Amino acid sequence: MITHEQASGMLDAYVDGELDPAAVRRLEAHLILCTDCRTALSSLGLLLDGAARLRTRKCQPARDLWPDLARRLGQAGSADEGRRSRHDAGGGIPANADPDPKRTTERGGSLTWWDRIRRALLPTRPRDIIWGVAVLGLVVALYSARVWQQQPDVGSLGQVEGLSTVASEADRARADLDAAIQGRDGAWPADAGADFQQSLRMLDQAIKDSRAALEANPLDQSRQRSLLMIYQKQLDLLRWATRLVQQT
Amino acid sequence: MNSTVTDPQTTRETLLLAQRAQRGDFEAFEELYRGNVARVYTLCLRLCAEAGRAEEYTQDVFVRLWEKLGSFRGDSAFSTWLHRLAVNLVLDRLRSERRRSAWLLETDDPVPLAGAVRAPEPGMRLDLERAIRSLPPGARAVFVLHDVEGYRHQEIAKLTGLAEGTSKAQLHRARRLLREVLQ
Numbered sequence: 001m002i003t004h005e006q007a008s009g010m011l012d013a014y015v016d017g018e019l020d021p022a023a024v025r026r027l028e029a030h031l032i033l034c035t036d037c038r039t040a041l042s043s044l045g046l047l048l049d050g051a052a053r054l055r056t057r058k059c060q061p062a063r064d065l066w067p068d069l070a071r072r073l074g075q076a077g078s079a080d081e082g083r084r085s086r087h088d089a090g091g092g093i094p095a096n097a098d099p100d101p102k103r104t105t106e107r108g109g110s111l112t113w114w115d116r117i118r119r120a121l122l123p124t125r126p127r128d129i130i131w132g133v134a135v136l137g138l139v140v141a142l143y144s145a146r147v148w149q150q151q152p153d154v155g156s157l158g159q160v161e162g163l164s165t166v167a168s169e170a171d172r173a174r175a176d177l178d179a180a181i182q183g184r185d186g187a188w189p190a191d192a193g194a195d196f197q198q199s200l201r202m203l204d205q206a207i208k209d210s211r212a213a214l215e216a217n218p219l220d221q222s223r224q225r226s227l228l229m230i231y232q233k234q235l236d237l238l239r240w241a242t243r244l245v246q247q248t
Numbered sequence: 249m250n251s252t253v254t255d256p257q258t259t260r261e262t263l264l265l266a267q268r269a270q271r272g273d274f275e276a277f278e279e280l281y282r283g284n285v286a287r288v289y290t291l292c293l294r295l296c297a298e299a300g301r302a303e304e305y306t307q308d309v310f311v312r313l314w315e316k317l318g319s320f321r322g323d324s325a326f327s328t329w330l331h332r333l334a335v336n337l338v339l340d341r342l343r344s345e346r347r348r349s350a351w352l353l354e355t356d357d358p359v360p361l362a363g364a365v366r367a368p369e370p371g372m373r374l375d376l377e378r379a380i381r382s383l384p385p386g387a388r389a390v391f392v393l394h395d396v397e398g399y400r401h402q403e404i405a406k407l408t409g410l411a412e413g414t415s416k417a418q419l420h421r422a423r424r425l426l427r428e429v430l431q
Contacts, residue, residue: 012420043427050376050430051395058286059293061303066281069307073274073314 002026007037015044015229032240042199045233049206052226053213163224166231173238180245188245196241203234262326270317277317281310284327288334294392295338297381305341309334335393339407342385379429383422390415391422 002010007030013019014027031037181188188196210227214220262283268276288309293302312333320329380388380396389408393399394415399407401415408415 009420012416012423040427043431044423047376047423047426047430048395051391054294054376054396055398058290060286061289061306062299063303065285065289065303065307065310066278069281069310070274070278072307072311073277 002030004030004034004037007031007034008040011037011041011044015041015048028236028240031236032244038196038199038237038240041233042202042237045230046202046206049210049226049230052223056217056220056223163228163231166228166235170231170235170238173235173242177238177242177245180242184245196237199237200234203230203237206230207234259325263322266317266320266322266326269314270320277314280313284330285310287327288330291331291334291392291397292338294377294380294396295335295389296342297383297385297388305334305338308341309337312337331397335397335407339389342389375430376426379426382429383425387418387422387425390418391426394419395423 007027010019010023010027014024019027031041207227207230210223210230214223214227217223262280265276265280265283269280285306289302289306292305292309293299296302296305309330313330316333320326380391383391390404390410393404393407394401401412401419404410404415405412410418
């Protein structure tokens with residue numbers, strides 16, 4: 001068994017997935033018994049969820065910075081001439097990264113990939129038609145790979161691996177807990193019920209918020225990962241509670 | 249750093265703008281600025297915790313962007329490249345302002361973080377923003393980079409010059425202080 005102090009010091013590594021399996025088992029055994037550590041874990045989960053939500057939140061400066069910035073760049077104008085000359089001499093984004101055909105320049109007899117693709121899209125010679133078929137095949141293959149990659153776990157909750165599974169497991173764990181409580185005639189072990197229900201309410205609210213945000217932006221993978229983590233915490237909590245009810 | 253989902257059309261337009269700006273097109277550079285200023289300013293504000301300095305650093309980031317645009321070759325998303333450039337610049341500025349690296353290593357907890365930023369409900373976003381600003385600089389930088397921006401400790405160590413263990417210790421400290429305030 002580990003001490004409460006040791007367990008408290010392990011919570012960060014636990015939520016970051018940095019503990020080895022043996023340490024995870026020791027910590028989880030402690031969490032079953034320690035209300036303080038469970039509460040700390042719940043609040044840590046909420047904090048991380050809040051931090052992940054900040055990632056998409058932006059704020060504007062109180063004033064328009066562009067006029068000052070333009071002045072500063074204007075003062076550096078003469079130095080920029082040299083910089084731009086260097087770009088023109090071959091630096092910068094390569095031509096084959098240029099998605100705009102109008103801006104692509106021909107380079108003598110040496111064709112870039114983009115030149116070839118452009119000719120393939122507007123073929124005038126048999127060789128260009130072959131290129132066209134090759135490009136079309138590549139596009140279809142890439143699209144198929146993308147669709148195939150997304151299929152295994154594309155549910156109403158999105159693409160992060162394991163999200164729908166852990167959500168279903170959490171539902172099952174809740175049903176198991178309800179059954180265990182009913183087996184005790186609806187009575188919780190002394191002092192455990194209120195703490196558990198408070199933690200569960202916090203996690204339920206965090207799940208509700210995350211799902212609402214995902215409805216607005218279903219492809220937000222950081223949000224999906226955050227939701228996955230909350231579901232995992234909820235699942236852990238429900239299982240601990242079930243074991244606790246069954247053991248007492 | 250965590251990848252973000254980017255609209256391909258936006259990526260394409262940004263690439264075109266970056267290329268025009270590389271050729272000295274000032275209007276294209278202004279469009280790049282308008283499209284990215286909020287993200288850069290927010291990052292600067294979270295890292296330095298002062299609106300005035302965040303504005304100054306934001307301008308510095310775009311000046312450096314103008315100078316370095318030639319080295320952007322489109323290998324990564326422009327937004328990712330700009331983000332890295334902004335993080336590097338702000339950390340450089342903070343280090344030079346506060347005696348090299350000392351600010352990242354300091355371990356004294358701030359005089360009561362609680363009170364002024366206590367949240368009426370756990371997880372309230374604005375209170376979390378305010379609480380982050382109240383963190384000691386080193387803990388704040390590591391928390392913002394790790395938990396908000398999604399960098400790994402290894403990347404943070406490279407960016408800040410800290411040992412990975414120190415980065416973890418600062419993160420632990422930041423989380424503890426924030427939980428105390430927000431509970």
